[in-house]
Amino acid sequence: MAYINDYAYYANSGTAPTNANWGSYQYVSLADIVNNFMLMYQGNHELINNIERYQILFHAKRGVQELNYDAMKEIKILQLDITQQLRFVLPQDYVNWVRISQFRNGGLHPLSENIQTNWSSAYLQDNSSNILFDQNGNVLRPQDSEVDLARILRGNKSIYLNQSSAYNGSEGYCCDGNWYFDYAIGARFGLNTETANSNPTFTIDKQSGVINFSNISGAASIVLEYVSDGMKNGVDTEVQVNKLFEEYIYAYIKYSILNGRLGVQEYVVNRARKDKSSLLRNAKIRLSNIHPGRLLMNLRGQNKIIK
Amino acid sequence: MPINEVRNTVLAIANKNNYGYISPQDFNLYCAQAQMDMFEDYFYQYNNQLLKENQRASGTGYADITKGLIEVIDSFSATQTLISPGINLFNLPSNYYLINKINYYPTVSTSGTTTAAGALTLTDATATFTSTVTAGQLVSSTSTTSTTAGQTAYVVSVDSNTQLTLSQSIFGTAQTIGNSYTIVANTGIVEVERVNQDKIFYLNSSPLTSPSAGYPAYVLGGATTTESGNTISVYPTTLTTPGTIMSQYVRYPNPPNWTYATLLAGEPLFDPTADDYQDFELPLSDEPTLIAKICQYVGIEIREADVYNFGTQELQQEQQTQG
Numbered sequence: 044m045a046y047i048n049d050y051a052y053y054a055n056s057g058t059a060p061t062n063a064n065w066g067s068y069q070y071v072s073l074a075d076i077v078n079n080f081m082l083m084y085q086g087n088h089e090l091i092n093n094i095e096r097y098q099i100l101f102h103a104k105r106g107v108q109e110l111n112y113d114a115m116k117e118i119k120i121l122q123l124d125i126t127q128q129l130r131f132v133l134p135q136d137y138v139n140w141v142r143i144s145q146f147r148n149g150g151l152h153p154l155s156e157n158i159q160t161n162w163s164s165a166y167l168q169d170n171s172s173n174i175l176f177d178q179n180g181n182v183l184r185p186q187d188s189e190v191d192l193a194r195i196l197r198g199n200k201s202i203y204l205n206q207s208s209a210y211n212g213s214e215g216y217c218c219d220g221n222w223y224f225d226y227a228i229g230a231r232f233g234l235n236t237e238t239a240n241s242n243p244t245f246t247i248d249k250q251s252g253v254i255n256f257s258n259i260s261g262a263a264s265i266v267l268e269y270v271s272d273g274m275k276n277g278v279d280t281e282v283q284v285n286k287l288f289e290e291y292i293y294a295y296i297k298y299s300i301l302n303g304r305l306g307v308q309e310y311v312v313n314r315a316r317k318d319k320s321s322l323l324r325n326a327k328i329r330l331s332n333i334h335p336g337r338l339l340m341n342l343r344g345q346n347k348i349i350k
Numbered sequence: 351m352p353i354n355e356v357r358n359t360v361l362a363i364a365n366k367n368n369y370g371y372i373s374p375q376d377f378n379l380y381c382a383q384a385q386m387d388m389f390e391d392y393f394y395q396y397n398n399q400l401l402k403e404n405q406r407a408s409g410t411g412y413a414d415i416t417k418g419l420i421e422v423i424d425s426f427s428a429t430q431t432l433i434s435p436g437i438n439l440f441n442l443p444s445n446y447y448l449i450n451k452i453n454y455y456p457t458v459s460t461s462g463t464t465t466a467a468g469a470l471t472l473t474d475a476t477a478t479f480t481s482t483v484t485a486g487q488l489v490s491s492t493s494t495t496s497t498t499a500g501q502t503a504y505v506v507s508v509d510s511n512t513q514l515t516l517s518q519s520i521f522g523t524a525q526t527i528g529n530s531y532t533i534v535a536n537t538g539i540v541e542v543e544r545v546n547q548d549k550i551f552y553l554n555s556s557p558l559t560s561p562s563a564g565y566p567a568y569v570l571g572g573a574t575t576t577e578s579g580n581t582i583s584v585y586p587t588t589l590t591t592p593g594t595i596m597s598q599y600v601r602y603p604n605p606p607n608w609t610y611a612t613l614l615a616g617e618p619l620f621d622p623t624a625d626d627y628q629d630f631e632l633p634l635s636d637e638p639t640l641i642a643k644i645c646q647y648v649g650i651e652i653r654e655a656d657v658y659n660f661g662t663q664e665l666q667q668e669q670q671t672q673g
Binding site for chain 2: 074077087088095096097100101104105274277279280
C-alpha cells in the first residue's frame, strides 16, 4: 500500500472505520504486486515480454492462494452455534480446517475428528430392499439417512470419560449434555480411541459443506479455525500478501510464466524454479520468527526437572 | 520540417532538363505518401533496434538510437476521452494509428452541462465546483455531437462555484453551450487491458481473472456490414460512465499540404498563411530520406530514370548506414 501519515494510519484520517489501516504496513496488495511485476519484470529487455496483464493477475492470485494454504499462517477463526441438525455450515471461504473447538464455560475445548463416518446419503427402498425411483427415473432419497438420524437423535454410543464417576470408561449416550447408560451386562470389547473422549467428535462432509457433530447439545457453540485461499470473496482490492513473501510472489509469477512458455531454455526455467523455492524457504524461516531472544527463553527451561 | 524547403529541393533535383515541373497537387500527394511510408517505418525500426539491444549490439548515450525513435513516435502521441454511444461501447478516435493504452478513471468528481461559453473556462450555473473539484483534475467534453467531443483539459483553478479555468479551450465557442462534461480525479487510474476476441469469453468466465473495476478489459470490434469497426467494448459491462474511459494513442501524421496563391501567369506562389497549410510532421533529420522518397515518385511521373535512381540510391545508402 502507499505510504500514509500517522493520522491516516491510526485514525484512517477521521473516516470510519478508523481501524482500517492498522497493521496494513505488513502487507503488499495484489494491485501493487501486479503493477510492480508489469513494471519491473516484464518488458523488451526482460526475460518475460509480450505478456497480458490478466496472465500476471492469474499467477499472482494462484501464488497468494498457495501461500494461504500453508506457508502464511493466516488462520481465520469463526464462531457459530451449530444447527438443529448438529451441523456447522462451513464458511464461504473455507478451504481446510486447522482446529475445531467447542466454546464452553468460557473456555475452548478442542474436539477430535472421528474418521468413522457419522453421515451418509441414502436411497428409499421398499420392503424387499428394491430401490425406489420417481417417474423420471431418478432415485428417491429420504431427507436423512439412518446414520444421520442416529447422530441427530443421539442414538450413537460413546465412551464416557470422567474419573470421578463410577461410569468412567463406560459406553453411554450423551443427550443435551447429559449421559445415559445401559445396564452393564457382559463384557465390552475394544475401545475406539477416536471417540473415547468426553468431548463431542466431528466428521467433515466436504461435498455437503458441513461439519457433522456427534454427541453434542443442540445449541453448542463451535469455534472453527481454518485456512482460506486469501481471495477475500473475489474483492481484489482486499487481496494482499505479507511483505516477507513479496519477493517470493514475483519469483512464483516469473517461474509460472517461463515454465509454460514456448522456447524458453530449460536452464532459465530451472533457475526460476530454484529462485522460487529458495525464496519460499527464506520467507518461511523469516515468518517463523526464530531469533535469539526467543530461543533463549525456551532454553532457560532446559534444566527444569520434570516431575 | 518546412514543406516549402522540401519542395524546392525536389524541384531542383527533378528540373535538370527544365521539364521536371511537379504540380502542387501531385507534390502534396507524393508528400503524404512518403511521409506515411516513413512514419510506419519508424515502428519497424524501433523493433529492429530493440532486437539489437537484446543482442547487446546497441550502445547508450549518444549511441542510443532507440531513444530517438521513441521520441519521434511519442511526438504523435495523443489522448482523448472516448465517447460512448451507449452501454459499455466506446468510440475510438478517428485518426488513430495505434491504440497504446486505454485508461479508466474510476473517481468522478462531478459532471454536468455547460451554460455559457468562454475561452479557457467552463461555466455551469448549477454546479458546485468549490466543494467537488480541485485544480489538476481532468475535464472531458462528453457530448456525442459536440465539435469538441472527446477533448480534454486540466482544471487550472476553481474560480467560483460555477466557473473553472481550464488549460484548453474546449468550451470556448457558442456551439459548445449545452455540452455535457465530466470531471474526474487523477487517483486510482487503472489501465483497461486489450483482450483478443477469442479470449474475452474465457476471461469473463474465469473466477480469478474476470474483468473488474480494478482490472478492466476491452475488445476491439464494432464492424457493420458497411463500415469497419472502430469501437471498443469495455468489461465489466458496468463501466459505462461517460468521461471515465480515456485513450492514449499514436495518431497518423497530418497530410502535408503545400498551399499556394495562383498568380496571373498560372504560376503558384507559396502561401504559408492558408488555413489548410500543413508542414511535414516528421523531424528535420528525416528530410534527406523524405526527399529521396519523393524523388522516386517524381522520377516515375516525369519518366526520368535519373531522378528515380537518385532516390533509390539515396535510400539504399541510408539503409546501409543505419543498418
